[in-house]
Amino acid sequence: xxxxxxxxxxxxxxxxxxxxxxxxxxxxxxxxxxxxxxxxxxxxxxxxxxxxxxxxxxxxxxxxxxxxxxxxxxxxxxxxxxxxxxxxxxxxxxxxxxxxxxxxxxxxxxxxxxxxxxxxxxxxxxxxxxxxxxxxxxxxxxxxxxxxxxxxxxxxxxxxxxxxxxxxxxxxxxxxxxxxxxxxxxxxxxxxxxxxxxxxxxxxxxxxxxxxxxxxxxxxxxxxxxxxxxxxxxxxxxxxxxxxxxxxxxxxxxxxxxxxxxxxxxxxxxxxxxxxxxxxxxxxxxxxxxxxxxxxxxxxxxxxxxxxxxxxxxxxxxxxxxxxxxxxxxxxxxxxxxxxxxxxxxxxxxxxxxxxxxxxxxxxxxx
Numbered sequence: 001x002x003x004x005x006x007x008x009x010x011x012x013x014x015x016x017x018x019x020x021x022x023x024x025x026x027x028x029x030x031x032x033x034x035x036x037x038x039x040x041x042x043x044x045x046x047x048x049x050x051x052x053x054x055x056x057x058x059x060x061x062x063x064x065x066x067x068x069x070x071x072x073x074x075x076x077x078x079x080x081x082x083x084x085x086x087x088x089x090x091x092x093x094x095x096x097x098x099x100x101x102x103x104x105x106x107x108x109x110x111x112x113x114x115x116x117x118x119x120x121x122x123x124x125x126x127x128x129x130x131x132x133x134x135x136x137x138x139x140x141x142x143x144x145x146x147x148x149x150x151x152x153x154x155x156x157x158x159x160x161x162x163x164x165x166x167x168x169x170x171x172x173x174x175x176x177x178x179x180x181x182x183x184x185x186x187x188x189x190x191x192x193x194x195x196x197x198x199x200x201x202x203x204x205x206x207x208x209x210x211x212x213x214x215x216x217x218x219x220x221x222x223x224x225x226x227x228x229x230x231x232x233x234x235x236x237x238x239x240x241x242x243x244x245x246x247x248x249x250x251x252x253x254x255x256x257x258x259x260x261x262x263x264x265x266x267x268x269x270x271x272x273x274x275x276x277x278x279x280x281x282x283x284x285x286x287x288x289x290x291x292x293x294x295x296x297x298x299x300x301x302x303x304x305x306x307x308x309x310x311x312x313x314x315x316x317x318x319x320x321x322x323x324x325x326x327x328x329x330x331x332x333x334x335x336x337x338x339x340x341x342x343x344x345x346x347x348x349x350x351x352x353x354x355x356x357x358x359x360x361x362x363x364x365x366x367x
Contacts, residue, residue, distance in 0.1 A: 024246040027256045028054045029234035031080040034070040035263035041067045053257035056102040064090035064222030074232045075128050075160035081232035090222040099190035104367035107175045107182030116174030126164045126242040128233040131156040135219040138188040145182045146173030149208040164242040170205040181367035189221035258293045265360035272354040279348045285312045285338040287352045294331050299363035301326035309359040312338050314350040
């Protein structure tokens with residue numbers, strides 16, 4: 001084989017094959033991890049993380065509502081995708097309305113972009129997408145540290161297509177080397193004139209305070225209850241070449257997600273044993289659990305249901321009198337207080353448990 005043929009073959013392998021080394025900056029781009037729930041309805045009144053890990057819904061002022069689902073309907077090579085289904089339409093769009101699907105990234109995971117230096121790198125965002133009909137939406141890259149942004153439109157059809165968008169290097173505004181959100185990938189699906197009345201800022205990073213240039217030319221996801229939006233294979237990587245999607249094992253992807261959210265729940269039976277703690281008094285069991293990974297920051301605790309959905313077991317089973325609370329926490333572990341009305345003996349071991357299948361402990365340190 002000649003040297004020219006050998007180089008051509010290397011280029012072919014680089015283009016068509018899985019390339020070694022970590023490339024994808026996005027976490028859970030294959031939509032495999034959904035710790036909170038596989039499906040949530042009625043989304044649209046407030047922002048938050050609802051189903052798939054690392055993907056946040058950010059609505060504003062809209063009457064539209066949607067269902068967000070992890071769905072087994074991906075293109076070839078993808079078992080899962082994110083599905084949005086419009087359940088309440090909002091065809092009369094007020095100026096300040098919006099709907100953005102967001103993925104936020106820590107600054108310390110973005111230093112390879114060299115943003116804000118003369119050596120700044122261009123990067124490419126790619127993903128697979130489909131819908132119920134033809135539509136146009138916008139991918140926006142927003143520099144949260146320096147309030148700079150750039151947007152590019154993409155088309156959706158009724159079949160799976162891969163969208164590839166290359167964004168230019170930005171020599172202005174370095175990203176913080178820390179655990180705060182520095183860059184946001186935002187997919188605009190609905191917007192009023194506050195965000196669409198200008199000229200789309202698509203050629204270079206510009207002032208993010210000019211809201212009118214952020215989502216010009218998009219369709220509205222909320223225009224009909226027939227509207228759907230499917231997404232998977234989201235990848236962000238250095239350079240102008242979109243390489244094949246980087247598949248990571250489920251275990252590795254889950255661990256990356258658990259930096260931001262940890263769901264403590266077996267979900268197998270109606271009784272989940274969170275762990276074994278010690279009785280601090282006649283009414284309180286303290287349960288200390290090590291986080292599976294170091295979390296991004298000291299987490300907060302979310303529970304579901306009522307006090308009666310939780311219980312402790314020392315000598316007898318005793319229902320809780322209040323829902324469990326976070327007594328103390330760090331990036332590495334957390335202490336939970338399970339409180340009952342009476343009957344415990346200090347210094348004993350006690351199991352901390354759920355009494356119903358939908359009771360859980362959710363730790364979050366989201367961006």
